[in-house]
Amino acid sequence: MITITFVTNGNKAVTAEENSNLLRVSLRQQGGIPFKCGGGICGTCRCHIDAGLENTDKVKNKERKHLTDADIEAGYRMACQTFVTGDVSVSWKVPEKAAAARPAVQAPPSPAETAVDPSVEPTDEPSVEPPQTAAAPPPPAP
Numbered sequence: 001m002i003t004i005t006f007v008t009n010g011n012k013a014v015t016a017e018e019n020s021n022l023l024r025v026s027l028r029q030q031g032g033i034p035f036k037c038g039g040g041i042c043g044t045c046r047c048h049i050d051a052g053l054e055n056t057d058k059v060k061n062k063e064r065k066h067l068t069d070a071d072i073e074a075g076y077r078m079a080c081q082t083f084v085t086g087d088v089s090v091s092w093k094v095p096e097k098a099a100a101a102r103p104a105v106q107a108p109p110s111p112a113e114t115a116v117d118p119s120v121e122p123t124d125e126p127s128v129e130p131p132q133t134a135a136a137p138p139p140p141a142p
């Protein structure tokens with residue numbers, strides 16, 4: 001068994017069989033690597049092998065459509081095309097849409113934000129006008 005650490009997913013570490021497909025392990029064990037096609041076409045599963053690059057298989061031609069030589073040299077791979085033969089740590093860029101969809105962690109309001117404005121007098125009156133009712137139709141002409 002080998003260990004795959006999903007760095008971008010809080011360093012979640014899982015074990016897998018040797019020669020496992022990186023994206024498949026991510027899917028089975030909720031590793032979190034983004035993907036769409038699973039077949040080397042879309043480029044969504046681009047990831048960086050932070051550690052253990054020597055434990056990955058040969059770069060495929062499909063990967064070269066999405067990665068430059070410099071990317072490959074720097075440790076980038078397409079997870080759906082990568083098989084791992086030993087321990088690896090993998091990270092990836094979170095897609096902007098996914099990042100935007102995540103609920104933002106909101107800090108509690110500061111005392112200044114919740115303080116009552118002393119210049120505003122308390123009142124029992126509603127702060128909005130009541131809805132207008134339609135005027136009655138005019139009486140019929142004699």
Ligand code: FES
Pocket residue numbers: 034035036037038039040041042043044045046078079080081
């Ligand atoms: S998931 Fe589309 S290229 Fe890997």
